[in-house]
Amino acid sequence: MAEQGGIDCDVLVVGGGINGVGIARDAAGRGLRVVLCEKDDLGAHTSSASSKLVHGGLRYLEHHAFKLVRKALAEREILLRSAPHIMHPLRFVMPHDVGQRPAWLIRAGLFLYDRLAPREFLPGSEAVDLAGHRAGGPLKPAFTRGFVYSDGWVDDARLVVLNAVDAREHGAAVHTHTRCTGVERHPGHWLVTLEGAAGRRLLRTRCLVNAAGPWAGNVAATAAGASAASLRRLRLVKGSHIVVPRLFEHEHAYIFQHPDGRIVFAMPYEGDFTLIGTTDVDFTGDPDGVAIADSEVSYLCALANRYFRRQVWPSDVVWSYSGVRPLLEDAAGSAAQATRDYLLGRDSDGAPLLSVFGGKITTYRRLAEEAVDWIAASLNAPLPAWTAHAVLPGGDLFGPVPDKRAVLEFERWQADLQRRLDWLPPGLARRWSRAYGTRVDVLLDGARGLQDLGPEVVPGLYAAELRYLLRHEWAATAQDVLWRRSKLGLHLPPGCAVAIDAWIASERLPAAGAVLHEPA
Structure with a gap:
């Protein structure tokens, strides 16, 4: 150096x-x-164990954290425009439980949430009749009234x-x-x-x-x-999530309140699944060894079962993850209230x-x-x-300047990509467009047919993509590939990690940053 x-x-x-x-x-x-x-x-x-949200934090209004919420809301659309391939707007449905906050108070909170920071393209909140709304179908009949508002989803890793x-x-x-x-x-x-x-x-x-x-x-x-x-x-707080088979068909997410005051989300995830979380548990110990506890799984299942017609049990959980959040110690009484x-x-x-x-x-x-x-x-x-x-790599769908068009017209860009690369399997083209955006062309490296991608190391994962991840994105192991660079681990059969690690070993390619080298 x-x-x-x-x-x-x-x-x-x-x-x-x-x-x-x-x-x-x-x-x-x-x-x-x-x-x-x-x-x-x-x-x-x-950073890969979050709730996958770009949001202002509606629940923080309860704790009068107006400055934090305003700051986050101001960032929301900036981020969505910067990386429209890995982020997208998401509408949240909040069923009203008559035993909790009065409807007028929730409406007032949403009114404030809509106006604490400018919104250029995200729609505002509204009250809905769940009996006639698509999002009402999966809920228990007792939930007849609700509210809908906007935030965003992000692939955090x-x-x-x-x-x-x-x-x-x-x-x-x-x-x-x-x-x-x-x-x-x-x-x-x-x-x-x-x-x-x-x-x-x-x-x-x-x-x-x-x-x-x-x-x-x-x-x-x-x-x-x-x-x-x-x-x-710092106050270390463990947040855990569970993933279960899909509980609903629509693309809205839900925000639920537990009787203890905690907020939990249930969101469409990876097409075939529903993501439920998070918990807030004070944590002591080594963050490297964090893992979900049985009590957290039961807690999240119980909350989902309070709202959904279809009941879920710990045995339905196909994957879970936990992370330790380093929150500022502010003498809050509970982990959920910590700033x-x-x-x-x-x-x-x-x-x-x-x-x-x-x-x-x-x-x-x-x-x-x-x-x-x-x-x-x-x-x-x-x-x-x-x-x-500025846009993040792959986010320049319609040019190098962030533009709401890239957010609102992503599906059109995606369809154009699929037509241009009509030799790619449709599912693969859709996944690549969301993961890599315009960097798909870097991944392809001149490939003009499926045969140019090299061997299919495991179903849907070709050598060309693995080489891209090793050379450009610091992937070094199957875990990096299956659970952070993608979520293919949810979709592939057992044994795929072994096959990927064997392929990586055979390539003998160093990860993008594993060896100390000169700055560019």
Whole structure:
């Protein structure tokens, strides 16, 4: 790695979750020399274990978190325009339970939700008669009245990867499976020890960003020379979800309230399934070992059964996942009430150190922009923000500028792609269009027929796609491919992971960032 005045990079980001990759992307796009290290796969933990929503957080209005909701709502349409292939608008149905909040109060909350931030293309809320609405059919007869409002859906794991891809294309070096094992502050730089597949090396950076998620408190506490401004107590909260066979045929999602006050979503998922979650359970222990508890499965099934005609049981669960959310400790009485807002711990007592505490997927871009504003000023490089007016890789369906047309006319673009690539199986073309957008052409690499894609390693997964994921998206294992770069693991028979890992081993292709290398 070339050094300039003994410094290897301007910014080292520790953590490859959504906040880390968002900061790396923004900083690289402003011309800063950026390196990011992640101890596992990109988005391997909290950032791929969300409820898959781009939303303002309707329930946060109950806790008077108006600033957070306004901030998230302002980001909602910016994000949808930036990546219309991996995000889309979603209408939510809220059945009214006469034993809970009065209807007038819910209507007032939705009125406020519609107006806290501008909406350019998302429709507003409305009251509905569930007896005559398609979404009323799967519900128990007692639920006759409801409300409908708008938010958005996102493929969270792919959002992380696409930010990393954009960071690299702006010059950042992204190293997965690389741990930060030592941090020392010096007068004009940080000296950091990184350990990865290529061994151990020292890196000098002008600014250190601690975006380690559930491990952020540990990184801040062990950074030699860090001041008290970089330390913040986190409340670790486990959120778990279950996936069951499809409970309804329409494309609306549901928002349910449990008698204990918690909110749970039930959403269409991967065509054949329904996603139900999340729980909020205070967590202690190692975030690497997080897993859903039997009590959480029972809780989510019981809540679904309170509303749906078709009953679900733990034995119906085909997949589950859990993540640990690093929330700001705010003395809230329950995990559900803990704030989802973020805090940037700014430490300028020497070489700059920025620690990221809290946050949610919807506000990641705004968080990154605020973070890099401070970083750039601290490094005497006040460069303008840019991400609010940029698309993510594959999102340039109708040009390089974010446009609501790409959101509202995605299906038309998708149909045009299928006509152009009429030799692709329709299901594969649809999946690729949603996963890769315009980057489908990079994946194809000149292929003009199915035979050009190489062997079908497992059903629906060809060698060409696997090579793309290894070369361009840091995939290194079957788990990366089946559960983060895609959700093919839900659709494929047992044994496919073994076949994919065997194919990867036979290719002997290094993952895109597994080996420490020069920034581009």
